[in-house]
Amino acid sequence: MTSESDTPSGASLSYRQILEREMENALKEINRPPKGVFLSGLSAGLNLSFGALLMAMVLTFSGGFDSTLVQQAALGGISSIAFLFVVVGQTELFTAHSTMAILPVLDGRASVRGLGRVWGVTYASNLVGCLLFAGLIASAGPALGIVDAAAVGALAGALLPHPWWVIFASGVIAGWLMGLVTWLSAASRDTVGRSLFVLIGTAVIGFAPFHHCILGTTEVLAAMFLGYPVSPGAFVGFLLPTTAGNVVGGAVFVGLLNYGHVALAGEQQNVQFDAVDRE
Numbered sequence: 572m573t574s575e576s577d578t579p580s581g582a583s584l585s586y587r588q589i590l591e592r593e594m595e596n597a598l599k600e601i602n603r604p605p606k607g608v609f610l611s612g613l614s615a616g617l618n619l620s621f622g623a624l625l626m627a628m629v630l631t632f633s634g635g636f637d638s639t640l641v642q643q644a645a646l647g648g649i650s651s652i653a654f655l656f657v658v659v660g661q662t663e664l665f666t667a668h669s670t671m672a673i674l675p676v677l678d679g680r681a682s683v684r685g686l687g688r689v690w691g692v693t694y695a696s697n698l699v700g701c702l703l704f705a706g707l708i709a710s711a712g713p714a715l716g717i718v719d720a721a722a723v724g725a726l727a728g729a730l731l732p733h734p735w736w737v738i739f740a741s742g743v744i745a746g747w748l749m750g751l752v753t754w755l756s757a758a759s760r761d762t763v764g765r766s767l768f769v770l771i772g773t774a775v776i777g778f779a780p781f782h783h784c785i786l787g788t789t790e791v792l793a794a795m796f797l798g799y800p801v802s803p804g805a806f807v808g809f810l811l812p813t814t815a816g817n818v819v820g821g822a823v824f825v826g827l828l829n830y831g832h833v834a835l836a837g838e839q840q841n842v843q844f845d846a847v848d849r850e
Contacts, residue, residue, distance in 0.1 A: 616700020622653030647778030742816020750825025
């Protein structure tokens with residue numbers, strides 16, 4: 572396998588090299604002690620939750636937008652900063668693992684049991700981080716005058732009032748985008764290129780907004796803590812189809828298809844990212 576440090580500056584990475592790099596990273600996480608994965612996942616849940624805080628602050632400070640387009644563009648752009656914290660910081664986010672941790676299983680290098688363990692630990696730790704940060708938003712935000720309940724309620728209200736199949740389909744798109752961000756980040760040779768891929772790809776999630784099981788959990792829980800009428804059943808009705816959609820979007824439309832394209836179709840041409848990869 573060719574690592575990032577082994578690739579000369581200006582050289583391109585082949586599709587197979589990207590696949591090998593991601594499989595090696597996934598194997599490290601599958602074989603990592605669960606306590607380490609949990610702490611890393613907890614950090615990812617906390618760090619990604621800054622996206623909910625930043626979006627609520629934008630809505631609070633703006634006092635309302637005259638244009639829905641401007642509002643969604645602002646929310647998408649600001650929320651992508653939190654994804655940058657997670658991806659460039661290399662903490663363990665469930666929607667990234669749902670894509671890449673499946674690769675060594677498909678290649679016969681890891682077991683389904685190992686995959687299930689790393690998914691379960693990452694998912695649980697991410698949600699714990701969301702719960703803690705949602706409590707922080709609810710306790711400190713209004714007291715500091717940087718978040719009001721109506722702003723957080725508006726974020727949650729954009730995610731909840733949909734049939735399960737709409738939430739699932741939206742989750743597929745969000746998982747697909749996260750998978751693409753992870754794959755393209757692996758193709759990048761430097762932090763500038765990686766950062767651009769993260770900011771552009773994840774901004775689309777916040778722009779829609781599409782359903783993301785981790786970021787959305789912080790939004791919904793914070794709204795509940797601030798008195799927004801969300802029942803436990805409504806929360807579960809959001810979380811389950813969102814999670815399922817994220818897994819399908821990342822694992823199938825990115826992980827499985829890229830694995831088939833690379834591993835089963837033979838070595839392909841190199842990919843160039845010269846325009847964005849030079850610092």
